[in-house]
Amino acid sequence: MKATTLPAESGADALQASCRALAERARQAARELAWVPSERKNRWLLAVAEALEREQDSLLRANAEDMAAAPQRGLNAAALDRLKLTPARLQAVAQGVRQVALLPDPVGEIRGGERRPNGLEVCKIGVPLGVIFFIYESRPNVTVDAAALCVKSGNAVILRGGSEALQTNLALTQLLRTLLARCGLPEDAIQSVPTSDRAAVGYFLRWPDCIDLVIPRGGKSLIERVVAEARMPVLKHYDGNCHVYVDAAADLDMAERIIVNAKCQRPGVCNAAESLLVHANIADIFLPRIAAALQQHGVELRGCPETCRRLPGITPATEEDYAQEYLDLILSIKVVHSLEEAIEHINTYGSHHTDAIVTRDLQAARLFAQRVDSAAVMINASTRFHDGFEMGLGAEIGISTDRFHARGPCGLRELTTYKYLVTGEGHIRE
C-alpha cells in the first residue's frame, strides 16, 4: 500500500496531491480490472475468505487497538458492539465473501440485442461502472463486503471508513490488496483514503474524471453533504418510512403476524414498518387486537383521533409522526376510509422505500401495487423482505431510494453499466 498514513506535518497541498495520485491509480486499476475473467476474480474471493479465517489473530489485534481507543472517542455500547470483531464475526464475513464468489458475474453478461433488418448485429453487454468512492461508518465487515462486491463487478473502489475503525480497516485492506497482487489482479483496485481529515472527502467529490460513482452509507447529513459537493452521480440511501395497510378484506391473523414482524423483528433497520393504516370497516375489531399484540412487544402507539377513540390512553399522532422514520419500537396508526386514501397517504407521507398491503381482494392488491410509488411493494408479506439476499439479487452494497440507475437493493448488477457492440460487414449509412 503506497500511502496508508501521511506524516503529520503534511499541508493541505500535500494531502490533495496524495489523494489525487490515489484516485489516478484507482482509474488505472479499474481499466485493468474491467475485463479480467470471472475465474480470476473468484479465485481472489476464495483466497480472501480463507485468509480472513487463517489470519484471524492479526486482524483481531488490529481491532483490539480500535476498541481500546474507542471509549476516548465517546463511543457508546451500541457503537462499540458494531465496531467489535470476533472469530465468529470474521467467519460470517468469510462466508459472505464465498457467497459473492458463487454469484454470476455481471460483466460480459448479454443484456439484449438483435439482428437488424440490414444485417447489423446489435448486442448490449454488461461492463463495470469504473471507480467507486464508498463512504461508510464503523462496522468493519462492511469494508470486506464492499470490496468483494466492487471487485467482483469489475470496479475499483476507494474506501473511506469511519475513523474509529481505522486500524481494523487498514489491516483488512492490506490483506485484500496483498491477495489481489497474488492473484494477478491490480492491487490499486482497493485503496483506503489515507487520512481521517474530512477535507479529503471533498477532494474526491470534485474529480469526476477519476471517480464514476459515490456511495455514501450513513446519516442524512453525510448524504446531503455528498449530494451538494459531488460532481459525479451519487447512489443515495435515505429514510425508510415504511407502511403496512390492512385492507377491509384482510385476513386479520395474517395482518397481525405481518405487522408484528415488520415492526418488531428488527426495529432499527430501514425496512422495518413505521406506520400502520387500517381500513375503517375492520378498525373496531382489528385495532384493539393489534394494539394488544404490539404492546406485548413493548411498542409505543401513536394514533389519529379515530384510532385514539378505539384505543383509549394511547398518544395522539401529529403530522410529524406520519412523516417520521422512528427506527425504534414506536408505531403511528391511522384509520382510512378507502384503499385510495391509504395509497394517497403512503405516497404523501412515505419515503418510497417499502410499503405493504394485507388483503384477500385481488383488485385491491393490483391497485395498491400499481399506484403505490415505492421501490418495493409487498402484498401479504412483511416489509422486512426488502433485501437483496431475500429478493434473490445476492449480497448488496445498499438499498437505493433513488429512481435513477438503481432502485431498491444494489447488488452486483447494479454496480455495472453497459456498452453496445455493433457488428457489421462493412455497413455504411445511406
Place this chain on the structure above:
Amino acid sequence: MKATTLPAESGADALQASCRALAERARQAARELAWVPSERKNRWLLAVAEALEREQDSLLRANAEDMAAAPQRGLNAAALDRLKLTPARLQAVAQGVRQVALLPDPVGEIRGGERRPNGLEVCKIGVPLGVIFFIYESRPNVTVDAAALCVKSGNAVILRGGSEALQTNLALTQLLRTLLARCGLPEDAIQSVPTSDRAAVGYFLRWPDCIDLVIPRGGKSLIERVVAEARMPVLKHYDGNCHVYVDAAADLDMAERIIVNAKCQRPGVCNAAESLLVHANIADIFLPRIAAALQQHGVELRGCPETCRRLPGITPATEEDYAQEYLDLILSIKVVHSLEEAIEHINTYGSHHTDAIVTRDLQAARLFAQRVDSAAVMINASTRFHDGFEMGLGAEIGISTDRFHARGPCGLRELTTYKYLVTGEGHIRE
C-alpha cells in the same frame, strides 16, 4: 395553459412562485399519468400526428412570427434553417409520432423476477421516472418528439425551448395539451416554462421534490451550468470524439467505404468520425489512398509525423487535434504500431462515445470490443450507426455519454425506472 406568458412587471418572487406552481402541477400530472393504459397514450399520439397535419396553417403562422423576429436576434443561415417549419417537416414530425405509438410501452414491462425458495414471488416492473425537465435549442420538431417520448413512457415533461422558437413552441405545446385533455390524460403532463428569463432554469434545478431528471440538450456550457446547479440527476450528452481504427488485417476497400461514410455523410453530428488510426503495416498503401478519397470530399487532414511523411503537404496534428470534436470536414490521423496502441489512444483521447475497428482478424475484433471503453463499439461498420433508431431502440431523446442509468441512445425504456413487486401468503422474516 395556465401560465404561458407573465406580465412584464412581475418580479423575481412572482416568477419563482409561478415556476413552483408549474412544477407542482407537473408532479401531480406525473402521478396520474404513471399507470394510464398504453392504449390511451397511443390514442393521444395518433391524434397528435393527425393534428400536426390538419392544423398546419396555424402552426406555420406561429413559426413565421419566429422566423420574422430571427434576423434581429442575429440568427445565421444554419440557425434559420433549423428553426424553419415547412409542410414537409411537419409531416415528418407527424410520422415520427406515429412510430412512437407503435413502440412497446416500457411501463408495466416485466424486467425479471423469480419465485424464491420460500415461495415469495419477486417481480421487477418498469415504471416512469416521474417529471423530466427538458432543456433544448431551437429546432421545433424536438418539442413534439420529446413530448411524445415522455408521455408514452408515462412521464410528465417541462419543456424549455430556445427563445428564438417561442411562438412556434407555444403553438405546438397548446396543441399537444388540448389533445391530452381530449384523450382523458392530464394536460399538465406537458408544460412550457412561461418565460425566457434564464433565472427560471435555476429555480427548477433546485426542486428535486418536483423534478426527477434534467436532460439538457445543447452546448457544453449549458450542460456544465446544469450539472453544477442541479440537485437531481442529469442525463448528459457531451462530445462525440469518434475514431475509426484500420487494423493491419483490414479489408482496405471496406475501410475506405466506412471512413468516408463516418466522416463525410453528415459531419456535423456527434457520431461522425473525428480521428483515424492506421496500423503501420498498411500505412504505406492505405494512407495515400484514403487521403485521396477524403480530399475528393473536401476533408482537411491533420496527421502525426509518420502520416505527414507519407502524405507530404498535409497539416501536422497537435495534441489538441486528437482531443477535438471538429463537427466539420476535418480529420486527424495517427499511425499506430499495434492494436494495443490504438486502444490506448482511443481510451485516452476519445470521449467514450463511438469507436470503430475495421479488421478481418477475429481476435483483434474481440480485444477491441472488450477494451475500448465506449458507449458503442463498431466492428466493420460506420460510427454513424450509433443511433436509437438504427440500433433498434426506436426514437430517442438523446445519446447519453454518461455511464450511469443509461449509456448510448435514450429511448422509451431509458426514460423509465422500475419497482419491485413482492407477493407472499403471509410471509414473515424469521
